[in-house]
Amino acid sequence: MSLRKGSGLLITRTAVAVLGMLAALPSAAQYPGQVSKNDKDSPELRAIAVLEWTGEPGKPKASRLVPVAVLDGGELQDGGIYMARPQPLALAGEVEYELENDGKPVGLFDVENTGQEQGSWVGYGAWKPMPVAKPKSVQPPKIEDDVPSDEPVLHRKHHPGDAQTGSSSGSGDSSGNPSPAPDPDRPTLHKAGGAAGDSSSTNSGTAGSGTSSASSAPAADPDQPTLHRHDSTDNSGSGSGSSTTAADDPDRPVLKKTKKQQKQSADTAYVDSVPDDTDPDRPRLKRGKSEGYTLNVIPSLMGLPADLQQAVAVSDAKSRPEHPWAYSWSNPGDEAKMKSTLEDIARTALGLNSSPPPAPKKNAAKTTARKSAKPTPPPPPAPLAGEQFRVFELSYGSGATMVLQAHTSGPLAQEKFVTLVAQPDLYGNPLVLLKNVTDGSHLDETPRMRLVDAVDAMADNRGELLFELRGATQRQFALYRVLRGQAEKLFVSGGGEFGMETE
Numbered sequence: 001m002s003l004r005k006g007s008g009l010l011i012t013r014t015a016v017a018v019l020g021m022l023a024a025l026p027s028a029a030q031y032p033g034q035v036s037k038n039d040k041d042s043p044e045l046r047a048i049a050v051l052e053w054t055g056e057p058g059k060p061k062a063s064r065l066v067p068v069a070v071l072d073g074g075e076l077q078d079g080g081i082y083m084a085r086p087q088p089l090a091l092a093g094e095v096e097y098e099l100e101n102d103g104k105p106v107g108l109f110d111v112e113n114t115g116q117e118q119g120s121w122v123g124y125g126a127w128k129p130m131p132v133a134k135p136k137s138v139q140p141p142k143i144e145d146d147v148p149s150d151e152p153v154l155h156r157k158h159h160p161g162d163a164q165t166g167s168s169s170g171s172g173d174s175s176g177n178p179s180p181a182p183d184p185d186r187p188t189l190h191k192a193g194g195a196a197g198d199s200s201s202t203n204s205g206t207a208g209s210g211t212s213s214a215s216s217a218p219a220a221d222p223d224q225p226t227l228h229r230h231d232s233t234d235n236s237g238s239g240s241g242s243s244t245t246a247a248d249d250p251d252r253p254v255l256k257k258t259k260k261q262q263k264q265s266a267d268t269a270y271v272d273s274v275p276d277d278t279d280p281d282r283p284r285l286k287r288g289k290s291e292g293y294t295l296n297v298i299p300s301l302m303g304l305p306a307d308l309q310q311a312v313a314v315s316d317a318k319s320r321p322e323h324p325w326a327y328s329w330s331n332p333g334d335e336a337k338m339k340s341t342l343e344d345i346a347r348t349a350l351g352l353n354s355s356p357p358p359a360p361k362k363n364a365a366k367t368t369a370r371k372s373a374k375p376t377p378p379p380p381p382a383p384l385a386g387e388q389f390r391v392f393e394l395s396y397g398s399g400a401t402m403v404l405q406a407h408t409s410g411p412l413a414q415e416k417f418v419t420l421v422a423q424p425d426l427y428g429n430p431l432v433l434l435k436n437v438t439d440g441s442h443l444d445e446t447p448r449m450r451l452v453d454a455v456d457a458m459a460d461n462r463g464e465l466l467f468e469l470r471g472a473t474q475r476q477f478a479l480y481r482v483l484r485g486q487a488e489k490l491f492v493s494g495g496g497e498f499g500m501e502t503e
Contacts, residue, residue: 046071047079047090048457049123049313050466050477051099051109054305058107058127062301065109065123065313067091068466068477068493071459076479076491080121087114090315091123097313101453102392103325103463105130109313117302118474124300304470312453312466325454325463327393327400338430339389342404342420343381345430349418349437350408352382385409392454394463394482399423401482402430403451403465412440419449421465421480421487434480434487443472452477457490464490 048068053060067079067090083089091114099107107130111123301308329335347353384406392401405419421434438446447469454463457479465480469492476494480487 044317046317046457046459047095047097047315048455048466048479049079049090049097049315050452050468051097051127051311051313052301053127053309053311054301054307057309057311058129060127063109063124063127064117064301065091065097065111065125066477067121067123069457069479069491071457074458076457078493080493084121087123088121091121095123095315097315099127100312100314100455103323103454103456105322106311115300310452310468312455314455316459320456320459323456323461323463325392325394327391329391329400334424334428335391337428338400338402338422338424339404341430342389342402342422342432343384343387343406345432346384346404346406346418346420347382349435350384350406350416352384352408388451390451392463392465394454394465395461401465405449405451407448415440417448419451419467421482423482423485431485433482433485440472443470444474447471447475449478455479 047070050066050068051063052066053063055061067088069076070079070082070088070090071077072082079090080088091111093111093113095111097109097111098105099109108128110125110128112125114121114123116122344353385408387404387406389402389404392403393399394401400423402422403420404422405417407415407417409415416437416439419434419436420432422430422432425431436446436449438448448471450468450470452466452468455466456462457464457466462481465482465487467478467480469476469478474494476492478492479490481490482488
């Protein structure tokens with residue numbers, strides 16, 4: 001089910017919990033053998049809302065979230081006014097809703113700001129895709145030490161002039177053999193001061209001290225390559241240890257500014273940075289988009305456009321398993337049979353079925369001719385505009401619950417609307433549990449019932465049917481529970497009903 005983001009909507013009710021504990025203390029003291037109910041499985045705060053949008057799912061052009069109900073302590077509260085301070089609790093900041101279609105999650109909706117439309121609170125935010133679980137990283141198998149590895153290994157190359165491993169001194173190895181003479185053709189890196197001067201000063205310093213080394217450095221080879229600094233000269237071996245810069249070449253080309261560039265540089269003002277300024281209100285220029293100086297305006301949805309789409313949104317403190325509501329027919333032919341029967345009932349309610357022709361008068365002379373003539377085929381059934389047929393399995397192992405809604409074509413004042421809720425009876429025929437019939441001129445008296453989807457409003461793993469009761473100037477949302485062959489109205493938003501179903 002849906003998750004919450006931050007503290008947001010789903011906050012524990014401290015005051016209610018304290019009152020419940022105080023009320024339970026006397027009864028527990030009076031009846032020590034009473035078995036108390038486990039509060040671990042009791043439902044917590046759970047919000048039900050409807051997301052309305054235009055455009056593509058996932059990338060709407062404009063959207064809004066309409067709160068319907070809040071389940072608090074096992075009772076449904078009106079989501080549009082419950083704990084409003086000033087916006088209701090269902091639209092508090094950083095509340096995250098999970099969007100569902102037939103019980104399957106299709107995305108997330110984060111509430112960022114709120115507003116009022118026609119006196120009712122609605123929320124605005126962003127539609128986000130469902131997070132995808134990261135694939136588990138596969139650890140490479142460990143290679144044992146005794147198993148040979150195919151991984152290449154780099155080894156140091158031994159040169160003839162390198163000291164032998166394990167030698168006691170730089171002049172020979174453990175056996176007393178002297179180290180081989182260095183290769184005269186091997187390049188050597190020297191400082192910029194020069195190799196000759198360094199070696200001479202080293203030799204003189206050593207002789208003056210009265211000590212002699214075991215092996216003396218070989219004389220410098222004039223053909224041996226030497227690396228020098230970029231600003232050093234060839235006379236670095238003079239012993240002074242300092243380098244001089246070469247004189248400027250009079251024929252060396254020099255880049256100079258043109259008169260136009262000199263004029264532009266003269267007109268340019270000098271700007272001095274103030275890095276130590278700590279004034280928080282001092283304006284600063286930055287690259288890129290502004291982060292906190294503009295208000296994030298989200299496209300809002302106004303009115304009831306013709307391409308309006310709806311989806312159930314659920315916000316719950318607990319993470320609940322997914323429960324699909326779609327019903328699978330064991331025999332595909334049963335679905336077509338049920339749909340055809342409900343369509344005939346809807347046409348009769350809308351007055352679309354043509355009346356049968358009058359019975360012809362009996363005439364003995366024409367009896368023989370009529371018997372030989374072929375019977376006239378019945379006219380095709382009248383089409384149903386805006387027909388929608390959906391089948392739900394509202395609990396595991398339950399039968400099919402069918403919902404069919406349609407209307408006639410024409411102007412709104414002349415349109416007729418019908419909504420049917422039915423279940424199969426013992427003989428395999430649809431049994432109508434709820435019928436709503438109205439027309440465009442009486443929508444405020446008898447609103448039109450438009451199915452949104454099935455939703456688990458009571459957090460008891462059983463689905464309820466969520467309908468929109470749309471009138472000419474106002475609307476509400478209603479939850480119906482279908483159980484034991486009856487469609488019972490469970491909850492209506494808005495504080496009161498402005499219309500009743502006809503049957």
